[in-house]
Amino acid sequence: MRMMSEKATLKRYLQQARDALLWKLDGVSERDARWPMTPTGTNLLGIVKHVASVEIGYLGDVFGRPSGEPLPWLADDAPDNADMWATADESRADIIALYHRSWAHADQTIDELPLDAPGVVPWWSPEARDVTLHRILIHMINETARHAGHADIVRELIDGQAGLRADNENLPEHDSAWWADYVLTLKRAAEDAAQ
Numbered sequence: 001m002r003m004m005s006e007k008a009t010l011k012r013y014l015q016q017a018r019d020a021l022l023w024k025l026d027g028v029s030e031r032d033a034r035w036p037m038t039p040t041g042t043n044l045l046g047i048v049k050h051v052a053s054v055e056i057g058y059l060g061d062v063f064g065r066p067s068g069e070p071l072p073w074l075a076d077d078a079p080d081n082a083d084m085w086a087t088a089d090e091s092r093a094d095i096i097a098l099y100h101r102s103w104a105h106a107d108q109t110i111d112e113l114p115l116d117a118p119g120v121v122p123w124w125s126p127e128a129r130d131v132t133l134h135r136i137l138i139h140m141i142n143e144t145a146r147h148a149g150h151a152d153i154v155r156e157l158i159d160g161q162a163g164l165r166a167d168n169e170n171l172p173e174h175d176s177a178w179w180a181d182y183v184l185t186l187k188r189a190a191e192d193a194a195q
Contacts, residue, residue: 010137011110017144018103020165021051024151025092028158033092034085037154044154045095046085047147049073052099053083054143058136059106062119067105069098110137 024044025033033045053071060067073082086095115134122129156162163169174182 006134007110007115007137010134010141011107014106014110014137014141014144015103016165017141017148018051018099021048021144021148021151022096022099023166024148024155025096026166027161028155030092032158035158036085037157041081041085042150042154043085044151044158045092046083047151047154048099049086049090049095050083051144051147052095052102055102055106055140058121058140058143059109062121062131062136063109063113063117063133064119065105065109067101069101069105106140109133 025048028044034043036043053074056067056069056071057074059065071083072078086092110133113133115132115137117133119131119133119136120129121131121136124131152162152164163171
């Protein structure tokens with residue numbers, strides 16, 4: 001079997017994380033896609049908006065390749081966390097389309113630059129801000145996978161749907177009774193450990 005290039009491998013892992021994140025919106029109502037599920041307001045559509053926005057920055061601006069995409073929620077005068085939720089005027093379709101444009105712009109950067117292409121992350125500390133495309137690709141894979149994990153938990157809290165991605169849930173195949181018993185086993189273990 002032909003070995004993939006390192007860049008192609010990194011790009012494949014980034015795309016898998018992107019797909020996993022976006023899949024979490026499938027079948028969720030408009031309200032549930034936006035509903036804050038944690039004390040810090042974490043919500044599915046906000047996670048996608050955030051990741052789309054940071055990907056534009058890391059795989060665009062950092063390498064002198066601005067997308068031209070208006071991101072008012074990242075402006076200096078924007079409220080804190082404005083990139084972590086969708087306003088009533090920002091539809092799910094708008095946010096998904098933004099994420100697809102983000103992918104296209106990022107993929108063009110990945111395709112056109114070598115892994116050792118230099119970039120500068122102005123919001124990082126002076127000693128860390130000089131980077132390469134290789135480093136930023138790893139950073140974006142980590143960022144996207146981390147948020148896909150958040151989305152997985154948020155989605156499970158919304159309607160019980162869980163799994164790695166549409167073509168591979170990566171969970172044991174059991175019915176709801178088995179899972180309920182499993183959770184009880186975990187609760188018992190937690191209680192026993194606390195004594």
